[in-house]
Amino acid sequence: MIYLFLSILASSIIFLVFKLFNRFQVNTFQAIVVNYIIACASGFTAYSQPVNWTGLATYSWLTGTVFLGVLFIVIFNLMAITTQRSGLSVVSVATKMSMVIPIAFGLIYYRENAATLKIVGILAALIAVYLVSVKKQDSSKPTKKNLVFPILVFLGSGIIDTSIKFLEDSFVAEKDVPLFSAMIFATAFILGVAVLIFQLIKGSQKIQLKNILGGIALGVPNYFSIYFLVRALRHPSLESSTVFTLNNVGIVMVATLIGILFFKEKLSAKNWIGIGFAILSIILIATIQ
Template identity: 60%
Template sequence: MIYLLLSILSSSVIFVIFKLFAKFKINTLQAIIFNYFIACSVGFLGFIKETDITQIPGKDWFPGTLILGILFILVFYLAAITTQRSGLSVVSVATKMSVAIPILFGIFYFQESTGVLKIVGIIFALAAVYLTSLKRRDGIAIRKRNLIYPILVFLGSGIIDTLIKFLEASYVSKTEVALFSSTIFAIAGVIGIGVLIVQSIQGKATISLKNILGGIALGIPNYFSIYFLVMALRGGKFDSSTIFTINNVAIVLVSTLLGILIFKERLIPKNWIGIALAIISILLVANSVI
């Protein structure tokens, strides 16, 4: 349970850092790329001992980390396009609602338990995610020609969580969690550097110190958000559909409360309903396995 709480806390800190990016006008793409290298370094320097990195490509889980590294960059790019064309609320809903994919994967592929409390809790969790993400009273409006982008963000985000669960359960040993997490970030970072090089050649990227500092601030909690999530998934007390439900809706809940406390954000009535549903969903899903 402690790993799940730490994963929620780490992911919620990421939310605060992203909000500060806008305040200090930090280039999000550059900060995210640098963050991957910081996250990778945290793992290698703090949790990995006497590892021959030349043996990493031979690991059974390595092909999966290649896919994850590519998806990390691709989903961010699609999220940026979605934000530009449909707004931040649409991205928020698409990303957070994607939790339905790993939940269904856990239930059908791993034959995880279901019950009335759990099913109702999951439904409430999805409703909570949607309602807390709304920033306008009239809901979300998406033009037909832009619909493909949030759909791809939804699928990409869901596949990332699902693939992490699959690799963790099938190939990653207990002693390789840190190495597995660091490798994902290293691959994403290398791909990101390639993107920056192309942008620099085109004259579209100017690297600055504040973007690097933003990457450092983001990289530390980002590493732990993945590391602690993997550790929570292999904890044994909760199955993955329960972990993903509680993790996702708790991040939404904590992030919303942090937005109120730190950034003085104002919520509309739908947001408050979402918060109430989030609390109820956590209680229902948690009690369904007790």
């Protein structure tokens, strides 16, 4: 459970950093690119053995990390488009509701426990993330024309989580978890920096120190959010459907608390009802573990 708690904490710190980006007008794309190299470096630093660069191609999970790195960049850009066209709440809901994909994968592919209490807990969690994610000040809704973008964010986010579970379970050795995480971010960085260079040549981007500092602040918790999630998924007493449910609900709860304490955010009646459902889901799912 400690790894699950640490993953939730790291993911919640990411939320805090993104909120500070708005306050200090940090260029999110530049910060994201820098964040990937910092997260990659964190993984290589945490790896207990010397990295065999020439032998990297022999790892069976390498192709999977390239696939995930590409998805990281693609989904980030889709999230940006969705935010611009449909609002922040739509992005938040699409991202969090995507947990149904890895949960369903765990229940069907790994034949995980589908006890009644667990299913009720998962449904309560889905209701919770929806109600807590919908903010009163963001009343924009996706039009039929723009509906494809939140759908792609939903599918992409779910595929990322499902792929991480499948790869770590089928191909990644215990000692290689830091290296596995680092290579995902390395691919994302290479693609991200290629796009950034293109934008710099066009003149649509300008490097600023605050964007670099923002990326450094984001990179470390971003790495550990993946690292601890993989560790939690590898725990013998925790099923992936349980991990993804509690992880998403936990992030929503802690992020909401951060918003109240540090940014004086006001919660609507829907948000409070969502928190109630979140607490209920945690109790129900924890009961059967």
